[in-house]
Amino acid sequence: MKVARTVRRRGKGGDRIKPLPISIRFVIIFCLILIPFFIVNNINISHNRKHQILETRYNHAIDTATQDAAKALITNASQSAEAQYEFQKRLRINKEEAAQTFFNSLYLNFNVFNDPIGQGVIQNYVPVILIVGYDGYYVYYMDEYTNAIGQKELKHVWSPKKPYAHKDQNGNTFAFTLDDFVTVNRNADQKWFEGFRGEIASTAGISLLNDAQTFDQVRRASIVNAIQKDLEYYINKYNNYAKRIGVAYTFTLPLISQEQWNNTVNDVGVLSFVQGIPMGEKYYNNYALGGSRLVKKPVYNGIIANGRKYYYSTNSCTSTFTTVEIFTTEKDAASNGYIPLDCAVGNRQ
Template structure:
């Protein structure tokens, strides 16, 4: 057989594999572009919601407490803005049917307040006709509550303000930790570092526990309405959890949107004042696994995103400096 015949045979053998590889590459590219679009839409939605959270709400009632973090919350304006921006980001601002489908992939939205948090999720109650009504609504405020083995209890806030019950003297005390610690026998109030550690972990755990409960309830509801995807607790980085206890804000996550051969899962946190750090992107630069900040402007195809450089490094990615910087 002449060499040209061998070449033709080889080409015929290779062609199907090349076609499959090209199709898979195109699918991966489209999936990546969709994921970036969804991320941008979700980030914009929580940022806009957080900004409107403290706008057009009466702040006079809170001014007496003297804390910049104790502000009145406009929950209704925040949630309306969240969905309006999200729908626009997904390109369905005028499509009510598709909006309804998209919103089913959002099990809960959390508003982090000064002395408690609220969850916007499916609620059930009896309507005027006595029939059960199920629709998203705000739940009651959940406090950041803590108790120790001696029976002492504390209600934390986003700063050092605390309401404490001293079990030994059966007395209540409210004020800054450093101001009331001499008035009580509560050990936690005597140790500033331990107080801060417990305060933060209590707030995070309270939100986590409530989200887990709401997600379990949501799974029961959507299974009766044809959604087969099982919603799970979002994997949120420790860095972002720490951000939740720094200021009032909005936390939302999306799970289970079909996207190519996989599903889209993500979350976003928007604070009314703090500035979020740029996302860390894990990518391929030739044969190397590299990571860089989203603000660097690189266009290497993203494989994963991380909340911190340490997380990317643990997955085997090497740092790629931003142009003109040392990263």
Template sequence: MKITKLVLFFIFIIFPFLVVNQMNITDQRKITLLKARYDAAINAAVDDGAFALITNEIQALEAGYESGKRIRTNLQRGIEAFFHTLYTNFGVREDQVGQGILRDFVPVVIVIGYDGYFILSKEEYRNAKNEIEVKEVWSEKKMYAYQDVQGNSLSFTLDDYVTAYEKSKNMWKEGYRTDIQNEVTIPLLQNKDTFEQIRRITIVNSIQTELELYMNHANEVAKRSGAAYTFTLPTISQEEWNNTIDDVGMMAFVQGIPIGKSYYNNYALGGSRVLKKPMYQAAISRSSGVKFFFRKECKGKFTSADYDYLETYGSGQAAAKAGYRQLSCANQ
């Protein structure tokens, strides 16, 4: 009898803890899956945005043969593609209120251009009724500028093309390092390895410094709007920075989305010249209601007139696992 009482007592005491622990495990699993979904959504959005950066209406402005990185960026198309994919993957493509809320969680978007970068951030202004409103504004182009101890100035690019000012001769020179190194006495241009090291450090430091300033400004604007979350610049690895400055691309920060008892905080980087891997578009046939997926470059065949575009996936396997059937470009 005493053993039975002890067992019952043990059950009454331990059982609530077991239930709570199981609930915590379930919640944690849901949070992990939700974070993975958000990560995939943001990665797809910056890939689409970065790819759209190089879509120019004038063919002559596309990348030339001289340098694959010398690309004129189309900021408007890039940011439209980014938010279109973000809206789709977060399920607010037809919900303007939801779109506005989602944009509040994107404090900064940066476009890394060939010879400088642009930052999209929120700014306050007074409308026609003299009321303060917040809108997104592109910064002016910010150059990858450097000055040595002799007072010589250099403006770098994503390759070894450089604009240099030699102070002692009051002379400007522009061209690839190997083409102008013998025309000036600027020490940095005489050594390939040193030039490459300083070029990368300058670009990374310039972007990091500006991002910190813009994040702080985003917090000031958000607090005046009543937001409680504080935006922060995440720790970005050196490898990630190296990838960032290897090509024209886009980096976006998404922060402050409530997720469980904490907040979602992440960033994503997409390169425009060559996508790291093919992307797959999920869609529903308007005529049959069947769920399909296909490579994004096939969009010209599977148009929005016949299909409703849904999520974007990084692999065909992931799309198939989510219940979509594959269509090839030859299936049309």
């Protein structure tokens, strides 16, 4: 930028200064006004770039930790106890291993694996971790306790297992799972029914069991509402503790899309929250969902109809006959004398 200058002219009256043109003076004033804005803008751009890089790093750390935890969720001490469906009714999970793996991964990513003080700081940024199980969920939340020397401390503890419960307008209660296996208590006579929705619908005589789509909608809504309610409760509970120890940040349940909530109840997994990490004038606040990605083995029900043995897959057929045996492969069913059931015939029986 060319610098404007005055021009001295010598004449009879001595030296005199010729004033700058109005247009040039206007340009100078305009530049003096804009220069501070340019400087501040450049500083903000630099800070935003650093924040984006830092946020990307934190996102990677929490995503990796959550996925590692989800994998550890189905890891057990012995091969014989590996996570598996028992007639597709129960899935064994190792929530303690999942939580420890989650924090170990965070410690590595934040370079505090051998730093107990740094690990304590990281733990304070994790208000809750939620384990989504097949027939219920657990919350790993911060709670206050008195240590060996009588001082109060905050520590992550496990909640009891919380079932996916629902009660309809007629007083019937349901214990849902991540698929259509359900336990029902009929209010009229307090009779219990347990099995896949299609298998117990006719005998239970409860309207919710009659339509698969309505059943699935109610099941998902019940699970999501229960999880949301508990997450809000435990995060608010941690806020009460955090304020007493001087934490200015307010922990909140992040806005999670309906699609993400649907993914949460599709599979056994881990839902984690990391909040309150300082990032200049802002704070990091995010969550991650890690699914165990289990490949569920198909289930084949063996029944006896008209004196003959049949087997069918619960994914494609329904039958009013009582299940005698359950198999995980068609080969096993056939080797025990069962033949495939014609679904069209089975649905009419």
